[in-house]
Amino acid sequence: MSTLREYLSHKRTALLARREAPAAGPVPLHAHVTAEGRSGIRRVRIRDFQIISDSGPDFAGYDLGPTSPELQTGVLGSCVTHIFLIKAAELAVPIDALEVDVHADYDPRAQQPGDSGIPVYPHNFRYEVLIDSPATDEELARLHAEVERVCPILNLIRNPQPVSGTVVRTRRDSAAVG
Helix, strand or coil: CCCCHHHHHHHHHHHHHHHHHCCCCCCCCEEEEEEEECHHHHHHHHECCEEECCCCHHHHCCCCCCCCCHHHHHHHHHHHHHHHHHHHEEEEEEECCEEEEEEEEHHHHHHHHCCCCCCCCCCEEEEEEEEEEECHHHHHHHHHHHHHHHHHHHHHHHHHCCCCCCCCCCCCCCCCCC
């Protein structure tokens, strides 16, 4: 049976090899999302993978997948976990088990008229790392500081980027043409 420490050794080898390779430049990211028929689920396609996002029954959904705000907490948890593994491999910090719990607040009342003081986005993100490691407190503090410094999604949430959007009409409803 493979252990997390064995994985970290493999991760370190891959990390060092990646650093030796010539820099490839920015990596374009792409997700394609469709709203589906009678259920209204959102099918998120990224590379060869798909994730279903849905609303709960209280918002005309079927609870077939997490909501977008819930996905955001999962994305943050996945990224923090992965960066912990990368940095543990880089810094040679042994880890026997690693779990990350992420919490945030989201209030759907923010979308209602008159509740302008409520943020329309998930906020108050916080995470807790549960780690089993023989490393010293100082080594774990250094590891945590490195994760905080370089985790892409953590830093995106802390330092939002501008986002632009466009609407492209793909088909005109003949009944709407007058």
